[in-house]
Amino acid sequence: MPRTVWLLVAARAINRLGAFSLPFLTVLISTDFGASATTAGLLSAAFGLATIPSRLAGGRLAARLGRRRTIVLGLTGCALAQLGIAAAGSLAAVAAFAILLGLAFELYEPPSQGMIADAVGPAERVRAYGLLNAALAAGGTGAGLIAAALGRWDLRWLFVADALTCLACALVLRTALPADRPRRASAPTGRGGEPEPVQVQPWRDRALWAMCAAGTVFALVSMQIVVALPLALERIGFAPADAGLLFTASAVTVVAAQPALRLPRLAGLPAHAALALGYALMAAGLAGYAVAHTLPSLLAATAVWSLGDVLVLARAFGVVADLAPPGGTDRYLAVYGISWGIATTAAPVTATQLLAHVGVAALWAAAAGLCLALAAAQLLVVGPLVSRRTSPHRTAAAKAAAGAPSGPRG
Template identity: 30%
Template sequence: MRAWLRDTAGGLSATYWYLWTGLLINKVGGFAILFLSLYLTSQRGAGTAQAGLIVGTYGIGGLLGSLTGGVLTDRWGRRRTLLTSHFTTVAALLALAFSSDLVMIAVWCALLGVAQSMASPAFVAAIIDVTPAEKRSRAFNLQFWALNLGLAGASLLAGLLAQWSYVGLFLIDGACTLVTGILIAWKVPETLRTPSSPSRPRAGGLGTVLTDRIFLVFVGLTLLQALIYAQSNTIVPLAMHADGLSPAAYGSVVALGGALIVLGQLFVPRLIDGHRKHRVLALALLVDGVGFGVLAFADHLAWYLLAAAIWTVGSMLAAPPNAEINSELAPLALRGRYQAVFFLTFPAASFLAPSVGGAGLQYLGDAHWVVVGVLGALAAGLHLLAGRPRERRVAAIRDETSAVAEVS
């Protein structure tokens, strides 16, 4: 058991583990946004439409925060961006806890979206900085596991705390964020390297990222993957309701997926080590497609549980190589900006999946899931085609990074 744990940890640095701990604390305590719509309707007198609009400001803030965080991560540094993000988040949560005016709540909600999203590019860029290339697969696998473990903990705690006090949700969330901020201030040094060579090429900006075709193809495939997987929390509950299944049945589907990730994610590196990342991603997308394709035949809970088990395996296989490729395609001086553009795929999928998926389910019925399955197979094929050019780009970036490290 000790040998397995040692292999899983992979000799990762102390700084990585402080960042990992901060991510876990944030996720375990990050339950305020989960119950924001209920808080608005039950405690602040908002109508359903008003609550939806206010919660939507959080998503808009998230888009802005991700881009802002990416730029600041490269200019200010990882540590300073993380500290600004966490302490601003604390202020926004405190303001939300004690605000009653719906307009001000919308303002604070948007600020919360900006502040929380700023941290994502900085967290990932810092992990890349302190983790050698050969250990990043394990590092990102552990990160994905921590995020899901924290989400599972938050889901359990939030339901209990909401019965006690909605205001308490915001205060405890803020306290957890404050603890993470203090941990970063105390234990996490600045990881951004600033090469001093006068001959270092100009880094560029967001324009460089947005004209990088190989990276944008990867981002597009990640968006397709996110759109497929987002069916699980947007369209699947609608399909289950149409089949006469209760919300509790959907809860069991969600619980199964979370349990599989918490119990099985740590074993994934041993399964995929030694295999080309684009082939692992192709297999993962194909498995995802099969999982959702099964729903074309689903009319009982057992079918939905089987489908959830399949698509969860796909997401578990995809997580490490997806994050690793993302880290490898980012040049040293633009890691924050690359992470920012990459992270835009997830709020975009959160918007597109219910919009497009809802129409698909309404007009295509069960054939909607056949389409989703075909998209998974298509994405798998595209990953295989894109794999070789990505590998050549990664090799070039690796050589450039090594050269910069030698002169700095």
């Protein structure tokens, strides 16, 4: 992997190590300001909604201001908003800073994901995005331990510590990443060998729309696991805190599974087949949750769906990056990423309503059914639509990245 990839992966792990405050936002609102559970939930939903324009702004700012500047701006904005939450003296102030946090929260993602896509060839993108996913998982494991220590002291210190990791990450990347250079989307087939500007129009790309639709359903399932698992465990006789053990097992599985991405049989699978396999594994793991009543069976189900998560995340970002024209990677990844903002807003509602009205087993069965539907859609609709996409600039770029000549031989 190029140095840029390792820098972004390491910085993401540092940033994730401090990203333990958000799950405690509703707790802080309820305990320190006496707000009702409904009010706390609405403020958390407002944060989730704010991440949607944040993701789109990240893609546009990366093209206009530069990737490094956008990354530093996003991380610094997150730090300031976190410090504002920690120092807030009223519920209105917390609400304002929570929304500001959402508006800065996703600025980092499109430029960092775009830098990774451009730093490696198409054949290495799956591994590179897999490393990024593993960094998030590894950082999340340590984040839980830090949260357990600081949270017993004062919840506000969680936001202070999170802000400090954001500032540390911003400083490292501002110093170590290459300077921003003007970029524009272009096709390498212009007259006289000069690049011709092309318009980046992700909203008109049917293949990207198909990936976004599948990605939104996948993100909804993923966020429902985060929201519902502690509540579901309590209903089947476990302590809600046992969810931390299962999330740790998931993180360990994600990290340990990274070498598998390079196995010839797995790496050689077409993208649509690998994504369908990932969705099927997630369905199997979630179906295991529906019938599990012991800790070993819950751990086994967690490992299975986590393996599916590894396959889906690494491949999906690679497919979206391949769809983008040269210079348009940030915008494409930004549009694809709003699926997580939608899921973050919707999952607390769908998960709690399903638990209240149909129960634990039906909740996990429904999530497994959605994953099976995604696997079928990937094979029958999304995969063929993406495969039919032909673009001269993509073909030439892929050949150049692979070291192949872009013109006829001879």
